[in-house]
Amino acid sequence: MAKKILVSACLLGHKVRYDNGDVPCLGPRFLSWYEEGRLVSICPEVVGGLPTPRPDAQRQGDRVVTGAGADVTEPFRKGAEAALKLALEHEAELAILKQDSPSCGSLFIYDGTFTDTIVPGEGTTTELLRRNGIKVYGEDQLDEVERELAQADR
Numbered sequence: 001m002a003k004k005i006l007v008s009a010c011l012l013g014h015k016v017r018y019d020n021g022d023v024p025c026l027g028p029r030f031l032s033w034y035e036e037g038r039l040v041s042i043c044p045e046v047v048g049g050l051p052t053p054r055p056d057a058q059r060q061g062d063r064v065v066t067g068a069g070a071d072v073t074e075p076f077r078k079g080a081e082a083a084l085k086l087a088l089e090h091e092a093e094l095a096i097l098k099q100d101s102p103s104c105g106s107l108f109i110y111d112g113t114f115t116d117t118i119v120p121g122e123g124t125t126t127e128l129l130r131r132n133g134i135k136v137y138g139e140d141q142l143d144e145v146e147r148e149l150a151q152a153d154r
């Protein structure tokens with residue numbers, strides 16, 4: 001059976017981002033994995049209980065806060081747990097998550113100062129998935145995903 005891949009719902013065109021938008025990934029390989037039925041999607045922030053639209057939030061160490069200073073760590077934690085549960089249910093060993101997000105970022109995130117500054121780091125969902133052995137890539141790393149899939153399908 002084709003290996004499943006956990007993906008950020010906004011990459012599949014679901015309007016779940018904080019600003020009510022989406023960021024569809026239109027790469028031909030991503031679309032072919034969709035057509036093959038490999039993609040399992042989730043928006044950790046929405047599943048964690050946050051509304052859409054919602055205030056922009058950023059990580060500050062182990063906490064996640066909005067620009068107005070509200071602590072949203074708990075819904076982010078719940079969303080990460082839900083994403084891990086979904087990945088395990090589908091035996092997904094790979095994930096393609098939206099880069100730069102405080103939940104889904106895998107190489108970079110905003111630095112917590114709300115000054116539009118991006119730094120190396122990972123979102124709360126990415127961190128939990130990786131701690132449980134799931135390989136997480138951004139939507140700009142489909143070459144790496146393709147290599148991993150070729151090995152997994154062997």
Ligand code: SF4
Pocket residue numbers: 008009010011016017018042043044045046098101103104
């Ligand atoms: S939490 Fe992840 S899936 Fe949800 S909108 Fe943000 S980047 Fe997309």
